[in-house]
Amino acid sequence: MADQCLFDFLHMEIVSHVYKEQQSNKEQVDSKDGALCISVLESLGFRVGQGLIERMTRDSPSFKDELDIMKFICKDFWTKVFRRQVDNLRTNHQGTYVLQDNKFSLLTPLSSGKQYLDQAPKYLAFSCGVVRGALCNLGLESVVTAEVSIMPSCKFQVVIQKLS
Amino acid sequence: MAVCIAVIAKENYPLYIRCVPVQNELKFHYTVHTSLDVVEEKISSAGKSIGDQRELYLGLLYPTEDYKVYGFVTNTKVKFVIVVDSSNTSLRDNEIRSMFRKLHNSFTDVMCNPFHIPGDTIKSKAFDSIVSGMMVQAG
Amino acid sequence: MSRQSNRTTDSKKMNSELFTLTYGALVTQLCKDYENDEEVNKQLDKMGYNIGVRLIEDFLARSNIGRCQDFRETADVIAKNAFKTYLGVTPSVTNWSPAGDEFSLILENNPLVDFVELPDNHNTLVYSNLLCGVLRGALEMVQMAVDVKFVQDTLRGDNVTEIRMKFIKRIEENLPAGDE
Numbered sequence: 001m002a003d004q005c006l007f008d009f010l011h012m013e014i015v016s017h018v019y020k021e022q023q024s025n026k027e028q029v030d031s032k033d034g035a036l037c038i039s040v041l042e043s044l045g046f047r048v049g050q051g052l053i054e055r056m057t058r059d060s061p062s063f064k065d066e067l068d069i070m071k072f073i074c075k076d077f078w079t080k081v082f083r084r085q086v087d088n089l090r091t092n093h094q095g096t097y098v099l100q101d102n103k104f105s106l107l108t109p110l111s112s113g114k115q116y117l118d119q120a121p122k123y124l125a126f127s128c129g130v131v132r133g134a135l136c137n138l139g140l141e142s143v144v145t146a147e148v149s150i151m152p153s154c155k156f157q158v159v160i161q162k163l164s
Numbered sequence: 165m166a167v168c169i170a171v172i173a174k175e176n177y178p179l180y181i182r183c184v185p186v187q188n189e190l191k192f193h194y195t196v197h198t199s200l201d202v203v204e205e206k207i208s209s210a211g212k213s214i215g216d217q218r219e220l221y222l223g224l225l226y227p228t229e230d231y232k233v234y235g236f237v238t239n240t241k242v243k244f245v246i247v248v249d250s251s252n253t254s255l256r257d258n259e260i261r262s263m264f265r266k267l268h269n270s271f272t273d274v275m276c277n278p279f280h281i282p283g284d285t286i287k288s289k290a291f292d293s294i295v296s297g298m299m300v301q302a303g
Numbered sequence: 304m305s306r307q308s309n310r311t312t313d314s315k316k317m318n319s320e321l322f323t324l325t326y327g328a329l330v331t332q333l334c335k336d337y338e339n340d341e342e343v344n345k346q347l348d349k350m351g352y353n354i355g356v357r358l359i360e361d362f363l364a365r366s367n368i369g370r371c372q373d374f375r376e377t378a379d380v381i382a383k384n385a386f387k388t389y390l391g392v393t394p395s396v397t398n399w400s401p402a403g404d405e406f407s408l409i410l411e412n413n414p415l416v417d418f419v420e421l422p423d424n425h426n427t428l429v430y431s432n433l434l435c436g437v438l439r440g441a442l443e444m445v446q447m448a449v450d451v452k453f454v455q456d457t458l459r460g461d462n463v464t465e466i467r468m469k470f471i472k473r474i475e476e477n478l479p480a481g482d483e
Binding site: 003005006007009010011013014016017021040044045047048051052055081126 | 320321322324325326327328329331332336346350353354357358361388389390391433
Binding site for chain 2: 330
């Protein structure tokens, strides 16, 4: 059983690696490259989310509806992946959900306060991908974004894409 | 022992299909395809049932003259179909359930193989050998 | 969900799966980014090194282990403490060279490779090469220069996974640490 801090170290190194790779071609990572890095991290997370949800839902009964799935994500999934439950779930009942985690585990290694606020998106991209991957495999296409105003508290916004 | 085992993606195309004997593959493609309609029907009717336990095992989908077709759907909407010979009366329901369980377990392992791209056909040796263990012996 | 009793083991195991799957996603991404296995192996080693130089602090803080007297003691600490703490497995230490400067870690079970099946076009990929970098980086921070490599790998058909570690030299304290 791998220790949690191994994952934390690996995640930080992956973020660092992705940004370094982009930087090796230019002097400074501009906003377009930043978006590319975020996208790479997000897609890594996506694949991980797909695999995790496949294992996690192997023996559970099927879900009633979208809200049932979101509750599962907030409780069981969040606990198993991010070591605690989501503190607050809000929805407009029209496919948009806001998940608030006041002590997001991937942000706790970075110090609290405003110091690293602008770095936070780099460390959230992977997690957004994990959530999107999990939802995708459960049949829900979504767009997942995250924002931080006070470390380590974090809000994830999930917008379910309706099939046209 | 099965004569055909198939894994169908949630978009309803096959991820894996194995038949014995191999020449019957086209015929089984058709059988499996038809069974998907029954699967859809069972899934949507299950949604309206009152009970809390919604089963993943769908049971006998439909019997044909020569074959019995069984279905199973995962929470990730992937379907497994097992076709057995009608003349095989010794195969009991809980044996079929355990075959699905083995398939499901092996499938989740495949999904966790980083070199497997979800949505691609399954090319895993481990999965192949689980399936081989459940097929009737050829010849 | 009425699985209360399994909760702790489940969550520990799930963390392990998160790590294993993340590592897998990293390896496949590197395979896409770089043209050949050799380059991927190098990247994994480099990344492992960067992790190792930080991991050692965490390890020393957790384990309260003093300075090792010799390489044999180092080997034991690596196998019985480090591997156990971080990967939950205890490799055996064997195949010591007569000079006592080289040994093997034998892993029956490597958590990094759970569920992994190497496709045929990656014959020379050392999938778990991150571990070599981690060991190298960590030991460098305690003034030991070592060479680490895989000599057997269950992913490539061997029965066990074998990591060979060779002591090169003691590093003087005032030399700057290498690499980024």
